[in-house]
Amino acid sequence: MSGAKFLTDFTKGLSKGDGPKSLIPTSVRSASHNLAMCWEIDDWSRWRQTAKEIKQYTLANLDNLLVQFEQQLESKGIKVIWAEDADEANREILKIVQKYDAHLAVKGKSMVSEEIELNHFLSEHGVESLETDLGEFIVQLDGTRPSHIVTPALHLSAAEIGDLFERKLGERNSAGHEELTQIARRQLREKFVNADIGFSGVNFGVAETGTLCLCENEGNIGLSTSSPKVHIAMMGIEKLVPRLDDLPLFLNMLPRMGTGQKLTSYVHFINGPAEGTELYLVLIDNNRTRALADVEFRGILRCIRCGLCMNNCPVFRHVGGWAYGWVYPGPLGAVLVPQLLGIKTAWELPFACTLCGACGSICPVKIDLNHLILHQRRRAIESKTHAKKLTDTIMWSTFALIATNKFLFSSAMFFVKLGIKIAPFLPIKFGKLKAWMDGRDLP
Ligand code: SF4
Numbered sequence: 001m002s003g004a005k006f007l008t009d010f011t012k013g014l015s016k017g018d019g020p021k022s023l024i025p026t027s028v029r030s031a032s033h034n035l036a037m038c039w040e041i042d043d044w045s046r047w048r049q050t051a052k053e054i055k056q057y058t059l060a061n062l063d064n065l066l067v068q069f070e071q072q073l074e075s076k077g078i079k080v081i082w083a084e085d086a087d088e089a090n091r092e093i094l095k096i097v098q099k100y101d102a103h104l105a106v107k108g109k110s111m112v113s114e115e116i117e118l119n120h121f122l123s124e125h126g127v128e129s130l131e132t133d134l135g136e137f138i139v140q141l142d143g144t145r146p147s148h149i150v151t152p153a154l155h156l157s158a159a160e161i162g163d164l165f166e167r168k169l170g171e172r173n174s175a176g177h178e179e180l181t182q183i184a185r186r187q188l189r190e191k192f193v194n195a196d197i198g199f200s201g202v203n204f205g206v207a208e209t210g211t212l213c214l215c216e217n218e219g220n221i222g223l224s225t226s227s228p229k230v231h232i233a234m235m236g237i238e239k240l241v242p243r244l245d246d247l248p249l250f251l252n253m254l255p256r257m258g259t260g261q262k263l264t265s266y267v268h269f270i271n272g273p274a275e276g277t278e279l280y281l282v283l284i285d286n287n288r289t290r291a292l293a294d295v296e297f298r299g300i301l302r303c304i305r306c307g308l309c310m311n312n313c314p315v316f317r318h319v320g321g322w323a324y325g326w327v328y329p330g331p332l333g334a335v336l337v338p339q340l341l342g343i344k345t346a347w348e349l350p351f352a353c354t355l356c357g358a359c360g361s362i363c364p365v366k367i368d369l370n371h372l373i374l375h376q377r378r379r380a381i382e383s384k385t386h387a388k389k390l391t392d393t394i395m396w397s398t399f400a401l402i403a404t405n406k407f408l409f410s411s412a413m414f415f416v417k418l419g420i421k422i423a424p425f426l427p428i429k430f431g432k433l434k435a436w437m438d439g440r441d442l443p
Helices: 003-013 033-039 044-060 062-075 086-099 111-115 118-124 134-142 158-169 177-194 220-226 244-259 288-293 298-302 314-319 330-341 369-382 390-403 406-425 432-438
Strands: 079-083 104-107 128-131 197-200 204-206 211-216 230-236 266-270 278-284
Touching (some): 044 298, 062 079, 086 230, 104 220, 118 128, 128 134, 134 158, 134 177, 158 177, 177 220, 211 230, 211 244, 220 266, 288 298, 298 330, 314 330, 390 406
Parallel strands (some): 079 278, 197 230
Antiparallel strands (some): 204 211, 211 266
8 A cells, every 4th residue: 555545544534523623722723834734634633632542552551562663673674772871872873883984974853863962972983973954954064953853943044044054164155945955955965975874763663563654854864764874763762653553643743733744745664674784773761761650741752743832832932942951942841851851950941831831732642731841840849959049049139129120120121232232242252142142132
C-alpha cells in the first residue's frame, strides 16, 4: 500500500465525533495559523483523545515495547546502542565516528542531539558536525542556539540572515527568501557529498516493525541519512508508538500543529541499512526513566515535539526561546526540563508562566500543561530551592519602589531607553543581553 493511501485510509477510518471548536477558546484559536489546519477536521477532539491513549499505552508498556523494538531493529541489521545519559550517548557516538575515521558529519534536525550537545562534544574531538536543516544551519553559523524546537531561527529576520551569510560565508547580501535558501543549498551540497557520517533524530519509532520514521520538509534529512556510508540516528526512548497502524494519526497531527501543513513534504520510513552502508540507533534515556517513574508528571513524555504550546504561550511569544536557558523552552520546557535536570536546577522555569491555560487547551496529545506547571511550582517550593535570596529581596523591593512611583518610574524608563540606544557603542560585551536588546525596544 502506498504511504499516501495508508494515511488517507486511516484518517477516513476515524468516524465523526464531537466537534473540536468547543475545546479551545476563540482567543486561542485565532492565535495560530496552525490551529486552522485542525479545525477542518470534524473530529479533531477524537484525534487528540486517540493520540493521547496511544502514547499513554506506550508509556505504560515502555519496557516491553523497547525490547520488542530492539529485537525488530536488530533483525533488520540496525545496530542498537543504549545510552543512559548525555555523556554516554556522546562517547558511544564518538566511538563509531572514530571507528570510521570520520571527520565530517552532516546532521538533520534533532532536539535530542541538542539536548546532549553532540555538536559541541564532537568539535572538541576534531569532528565537524554540520547542521543541514536551514534554520539549524543558520543558528550554527551564528554561533547561537535554536530559539524554537520546530523553527530554530525564528528570532532572525531575512535581512539579518542575509547579513550573516555575507559576514560568515562571503555571499552577496540579500533578504530574498529564495536567494537565501539557494545560498544554503549551494553551501550544503558539497558537504553532503563529502560527509563520512550522517546524523538524524527520529520522530517516531515503531515497536512492532522496528521502523524509524523521520518527517521533514527540506530534503536535508533524506540526504543526511542516505548520502554518507554511515547513518547514526538518535532517539529519546519515549518516541515509540506500538504499531505501524498508529503512525498515520501522528503523521497527520504533527505537521498540522508544528508548521500548519497537512503533511510534511517528506516522510521517511527506514527499515534497515541500504546495501553497503551501516545504520546505528542510539536510544537515549537521559533521565526519561526518572520522569516515567514519576506518576504525577509522566504525561509530559507523551509530547511529540510539535511546538504548538510555545506558539500559543503569551510568555514565550514575548521573551523568546533563549530566555528559558535550555533546549526545551515554553510550557513544554517548564514541565519537562525540571523532570530531566531536576527541580533544584530548573526551579525557575515553572514560574515563567501566567497559568492562562492556552498551552494545555491545544496540546495534540492532551498534556495538561498548565496544571503540571502549577504542580512544578509546588515542587519547587517544597524543595526549598525557591527560598528567597537576599539579592531577590533587594531586587524586587527596588522594583516595587520604582514601579509604584510615577516620577521614579518615568526617570528609570528614560535612562533604560538611553542605555539601550548607547549600548551598541559602549566598549562592553553584553553577550546574550546584546542579542536581546538588538531585537527589542521598550514601549
Ligand atoms: S507539550 Fe503538547 S503542544 Fe507542546 S510540543 Fe509537546 S505535544 Fe506539542
